[in-house]
Amino acid sequence: MPARRNAALPRHRGWPIALAGAAAIATLLTLSACAARPPAGVEPVGSFDVERYAGHWVELARIDHRFERGLIQTRAEYRRNADGTIKVINRGYDPKKKEWRESVGKARFVGEPTRAALKVSFFGPFWGGYNVVALDPNYQWAMVVGSDLDYFWILSRTPSLPPGVRNRLLAKARAMGVDVDKVLWVDQGKDGS
Template sequence: MNRNLAVPKPTRQRWPLLIATALAIAALSACASNTAKNPPLPTQANVDLERYAGVWYEQARLPNRFQKSCAGDVQATYTVLPDSKMRVVNQCRSVDGGTKLAEGMGRLAGDGADADPARLEVRFAPGWLSWLPPVWGDYWIIRLQGDYQYSLVGTPDREYLWVLSRDKAADASKVDALLDHARTLGFPVEQVIRTTQD
């Protein structure tokens, strides 16, 4: 063995690549872990996005970081765009009494034969970041009731869940029935908070 041969040491330029690789491996491991932990999440059959579009009022949700400052009056407006895309406008009354507004974009999660209108992805990051997979979040329509009057929406990792209605004053028994269904699918319904709609 030639001892005079220098072994190259990692340079500063290699660290970003090493860090990115480590993060990618960690993300894949987390996905694999979630898949193993949760069974496949069934979705509503034959969703018509044209009929789904319009205004929905949130009645209940699992707590999440991006709605932390919402005190009530949560609503979402969906508008179908060309190329199977959807404009999303969320708003709520914030804890300081103002109105919090977030505008995003939705798209079908799959392509071609794999495309299912009940399985959407939504992003609220700027459009120029849309090529990054992490900016897209799952939005799966799990169940519709009453001719597009009530919707149960969640994510396959069971971390996000919403019950939506077309009217601010929802039928409590229908909201409860959707939450009961979510419980059978493995969602932690005992953590759900009810939304105030004034």
């Protein structure tokens, strides 16, 4: 009888590893879903029209992160997909490597599509927040924060903002808790185009 118990033991040794792996994946997916929420105290724009927001945008300013570090002439394009998601195409020029870099992802709304709170993914099941927190009534410029205030962008349909808008957006960002000293104004020159 003891021999049978020992023979069955190796079959069940993998269970703890499998359960730990499943728990780790569940935790990552849960954290990814939580990461898509707006930061505390940040309210995304209401009465949002994704059709008007779609199209080409110039990234005028950002808080730099490894996925964009060193890029100039950065742009974003948003297109509505048939399934209700939004195709996201980010593109920028790397002057050191003398090449264009592009990332393609998708976004979906977190809640109602009339509230500019979205989550975006470029890497499989992992999502980050994309919250439009200021928007021109004519959809000519926008300010966006991610899942936390270290992810920050100012976008425009053109390579410059109307007079006074830059200072108003920075004041709003500062009031939300964004460290505006970290904001990088992106070179929109023609190098490499």
